[in-house]
Amino acid sequence: MEFLSNTVALSRMQFALTAIFHMLWPVLTTGMAIYLAIVEGIWLKTRNPDYYYHARFWSKLYILNFGIGVATGIPMEFQFGTNWAPLSEAIGNFFGSIIGFEASWAFMLEAAFLGIMVFGWERVHPIIHFISTILVAVGANLSTFWILAANSWLQTPAGGEMVNGKFIVHDYFQGIFNPFMAVSVSHMFLGTLETSLFVIGGISAWYIYNNRHSAFFAKAFKIALAAAIAIAPLQIYVGHLSGEQVYHYQPSKLAAMEAQWHTTPAGQPADWSLIALPNEQAEQNDWEITIPNALSYILEFKPKLSEPVLGLKEWQPADRPHLVALIYYSFRIMIAIGFFLAGLMLVSTIQWLRGKLSPENISQQRLLMLGWIFAAPLGYIAVESGWIVRCVGRQPWTVYGLIRTADAASNLPASNVLATLTGFATVYSLLFVAVLYFGSRIIRRGPRLDLPIPGLKDQPAVETTPGEFIPDERPVEAQQ
Structure with a gap:
């Protein structure tokens, strides 16, 4: 009951709810926009x-995600003025500008050309439509850049100083290109791509598993797999770079990620905790399984540390992250999913090289298709887990080392925040059910293979000689 009267805790929970729910939708649209540009270019x-x-088929899912993303993103940003007004007043001249850039540069670009991409198939020249699709993809991914630049600045503030409670900007570019920015943007960009690839691959695998348009969806499956060959291992490497940055810039977060209570001094090997049960009250792990010397190799690729790995006891309880178990297990869930997806990609690639993914054989790979169906939602879980580690692990700071979360929240009645939190939870639950319903209906209905093709009259066309096309009356399954 004490929690229900804590305005700061309720405001944090409300922002966490809106952020976690909103993140589900742009994670797919940013990656799928690139996929749409690729398949249209191939066409x-x-x-x-x-x-x-x-x-045409995948753009339906894109539009559904885009609409929900817009509807849930705007309330999240409004909270900077309602629930976090002191924070906005203190850092608005920089942070507000970056959020404004995201809206005016990225979102407006995406929204402006989305109409052409959706409704312009038979109204504009195919090249104009293709350019519009590319610009939608550019706008969607430009949002990733600005949002991650803003959040990275909260993690490693740069480009100015606090003067009388306000952040005074000396160098905007230094603030934008803060120490966390490049790796954070890359990590999130790859995360959206990987999530989108395994969603596209997973939905395609569902059709193949159920023998619906198998040869047709084998094309989408192979495009997703081909891209995943590069993306999945690269994401693991960039994730490692992100962990190195935490090691150097946010040692208290690293201690929480590893549930490490005692400092390992420089010159000593550091064990890696594979699984543990953190006990914050006792400031220890009730039990754990460790791998000797593994953390030394993870952080520095050598058996002994050149820098110490600080334990949580180095900070007073008020100055270190809480919810250690949440941070610890979120980090391990993200890692486990990353390696699982990379492993699934590797197995699929081997089967591809063996000729098992040909149109004649792919329907027989039922166990592999089940693996991809199972993997479809895992990218979402990994991204959400990563953001939990990123933001909960930053506590007790909103702007790391400069502004505490307790000082950043608006002075509101707890009952008001509880009411809006309940309202958001109710509306977002209804939206989630609606998305599942409409998304599943799109998937159940499948692709429209009778749509007229722009520039080719009313029938699909097949190339007979260079530059010459004739109507193709064969079913799509036979056009492989």
């Missing part, structure tokens, strides 16, 4: 109608 290059139908 323009080859004139194979399957790729046109892929662009």
Whole structure:
């Protein structure tokens, strides 16, 4: 009951709810926008109608995610003025500008050309439509840059100083390109791509598993797999770089990620905790399984540390992260999913090289298809887990080392915050059910293979000689 009267805790929970729910949708749209540009480009290059139908089918899921993303993103940003007004007043001249850039540069670009991408298939020249799709993808991913630049600044503030309770900017570029920015943007960009690839691959695998348009969706599956060959291992490497940055810039967060209570001094090997049960009250792990010397190799690729790994006891309880178990297990869930997806990619690639993913054989790979279906939601879980580590591990600071979370919250009646929190939880639950319903309906109905192809009259076309096309009356399954 004490929690229900704590305005700061309730405001934190409300922002966490809106952020976690909102994050579900742009994670897919940013990656899927690139996929849409790829399949449309392949269609323009080859004139194979399957790729046109892929662009039309997957764009339906894109639009659904885009709409929910907009509806849930705006209330999240309004909270900077309602629940976090002292924070906005203190850092608004920099942080507010970056959020404004995201809205005016990225969101407006994406929204402006989205209408052409959705409704312009038979109204504009195919090249104009293709350019519009590319610009939608650019806008979607530009949002990732600005949001992660803003959040990275909260993690490693740079480019100015606090003067009389307000952040005075001396160098905007130094603030934007703060120490966390490059790796954070790369990590999130790859995370959105990986999530989108395994969603596209997982949905395609569902069709293949159920013998619906198997040859048609084998194309989407192979595109997703081909991209995952590069993205999955690269994401693991960039995630490692992100962990190194935490090691150097946010040692208290690293201590919480590893549930490490005691300092390991420089010149000594550091064990890695594989699994543990953190006990914050006793300031210890009730039990744990460790791998000797593994943390030394993870952080520095050598058996002994050149810098100490500080334990949580180095800080007073008020100055270190709480909810250590949440941070600890969120970090391990993210790692486990990353390696699982990379392993699934590797197995799938081996099967591809063995010829098992050909149109004739792919339907027989039922266990592999089940693996991809199971993997479809895992990217979301990994991204959400990463953001939990990133933001909960930053506590008790909102702006790391400069502004405490307790000082950043608005002085509101707890009952008001509880009412809005309850309202958000109710509305977002209804929206989630609606998305599941409409998304599943799109998937159950499948692709429209009878749509007229722009520039080719009313029928699909097949190339007979260079530059010459004739109507193709065969079913799409036979056009492989």
